[in-house]
Amino acid sequence: xxxxxxxxxxxxxxxxxxxxxxxxxxxxxxxxxxxxxxxxxxxxxxxxxxxxxxxxxxxxxxxxxxxxxxxxxxxxxxxxxxxxxxxxxxxxxxxxxxxxxxxxxxxxxxxxxxxxxxxxxxxxxxxxxxxxxxxxxxxxxxxxxxxxxxxxxxxxxxxxxxxxxxxxxxxxxxxxxxxxxxxxxxxxxxxxxxxxxxxxxxxxxxxxxxxxxxxxxxxxxxxxxxxxxxxxxxxxxxxxxxxxxxxxxxxxxxxxxxxxxxxxxxxxxxxxxxxxxxxxxxxxxxxxxxxxxxxxxxxxxxxxxxxxxxxxxx
Numbered sequence: 001x002x003x004x005x006x007x008x009x010x011x012x013x014x015x016x017x018x019x020x021x022x023x024x025x026x027x028x029x030x031x032x033x034x035x036x037x038x039x040x041x042x043x044x045x046x047x048x049x050x051x052x053x054x055x056x057x058x059x060x061x062x063x064x065x066x067x068x069x070x071x072x073x074x075x076x077x078x079x080x081x082x083x084x085x086x087x088x089x090x091x092x093x094x095x096x097x098x099x100x101x102x103x104x105x106x107x108x109x110x111x112x113x114x115x116x117x118x119x120x121x122x123x124x125x126x127x128x129x130x131x132x133x134x135x136x137x138x139x140x141x142x143x144x145x146x147x148x149x150x151x152x153x154x155x156x157x158x159x160x161x162x163x164x165x166x167x168x169x170x171x172x173x174x175x176x177x178x179x180x181x182x183x184x185x186x187x188x189x190x191x192x193x194x195x196x197x198x199x200x201x202x203x204x205x206x207x208x209x210x211x212x213x214x215x216x217x218x219x220x221x222x223x224x225x226x227x228x229x230x231x232x233x234x235x236x237x238x239x240x241x242x243x244x245x246x247x248x249x250x251x252x253x254x255x256x257x258x259x260x261x262x263x264x265x266x267x268x269x270x271x272x273x274x275x276x277x278x279x280x281x282x283x284x285x286x287x288x289x290x291x292x293x294x295x296x297x298x299x300x301x302x303x304x305x306x307x308x309x310x311x312x313x314x
Contacts, residue, residue: 003047006055007040015090016040025087038083053084054091061092061100068104070252074112075180081107108252111182113174121185135167141187142166142199146314161311165191165199168308172198175254175306196262198308201299204265205310207272208296211289214278220293222286230271231291237267241298245305254306261302268295 007023010016016025021043027033040051060069071081085105092102113121123129143162150158173190177183193199212220226232237260244260247253277288300310 002055003051006051006058007047010040010087010091013091013094015087015094025083025090027083027086030086033083033086036079036083038087040087049080050084050087053080054088057084057088057105058092058100061103065101066103068106070106070108072108072110075109078107078109106252108179110179111177114182114184116184116186118184135170138166138170138187138191139163140166141191142169145191150314161314164309164311165202165314168198168202168303171306171308172201172258176258178255179253196258198303199314201261201265201303202308202310203314204268205296205299205303206312206314208268208292208299209312211277211292215289218286218289220290222290224290224294225283225287226291227284228271228275230267230274231288234264234267234271234291234295237264238294238298241302248305257302257305261299264295264299264302268292 007016010025011023016023018024019026019037022039023041025038025040027037038050039048040054041047057069060066071077073081085107088105089102092100115121121129139162142165143158146153146158146161146165150161153161169190173183173185176196189195190197191199193203212218224235226235240260241264244256248256271291275288277285277292279285280288303310
């Protein structure tokens with residue numbers, strides 16, 4: 001009933017009219033859409049995705065009154081959402097503001113995942129890859145790597161580490177590229193402990209935590225007074241965290257955060273290699289421990305934002 005009444009309202013308001021037996025919204029005021037009218041009722045009387053999307057938008061707008069509605073799909077749906085958003089704005093602009101404040105509408109589209117042959121990512125038999133199978137394989141591959149590097153750890157602990165590392169690697173590899181670009185799926189790259197990967201960032205977190213285990217509970221609340229160039233560079237990068245999160249939210253681009261965290265981990269490595277922490281004089285030691293703590297917290301919060309866990313040790 002709601003779909004039928006929606007189409008009738010669009011017709012009554014002069015926004016939709018009959019064309020070749022179908023009910024269609026034309027975009028005379030949108031040059032880029034003039035050649036792409038939106039069918040809201042087919043010639044056989046049936047409804048389609050456009051009708052249900054318009055009805056869903058209206059329901060969400062009237063029920064939840066959101067500030068913004070974000071649709072996440074692949075790039076093939078770009079035209080569809082341009083049409084739906086344009087039709088919805090035309091429709092809602094005729095209603096009083098008290099009825100429904102028009103929210104910001106965003107279509108956050110993404111590219112395709114490719115195999116190493118440059119073709120759409122498939123199994124060896126040519127079938128669609130199931131996410132559950134992919135994550136299971138990621139965990140198993142990570143377990144093999146963890147077992148090679150830490151054979152002395154109990155198997156249960158190695159399994160726990162492998163789960164966090166494997167799932168994190170897949171998530172990060174998917175969020176790292178510009179979301180509108182295609183990317184090549186590579187186990188070797190995503191599970192590497194160096195380069196712009198989740199395991200590299202997780203290892204950076206674990207390394208900082210090892211410093212505090214050696215520091216035996218020293219306070220991390222001292223004032224940070226950077227003096228060495230590497231300290232200053234690290235502190236400046238930490239100051240950019242808030243701005244980075246704002247850009248990620250505004251542009252819907254998690255790769256901004258991935259690149260920020262990678263740069264942060266790199267600056268921490270330069271600091272760690274050039275600025276003694278535990279062997280420094282007392283005041284310097286306290287400042288550097290506080291800087292390490294802040295770095296660990298930002299890395300953890302950044303990875304948490306991406307849906308990736310961190311570890312006490314790897």
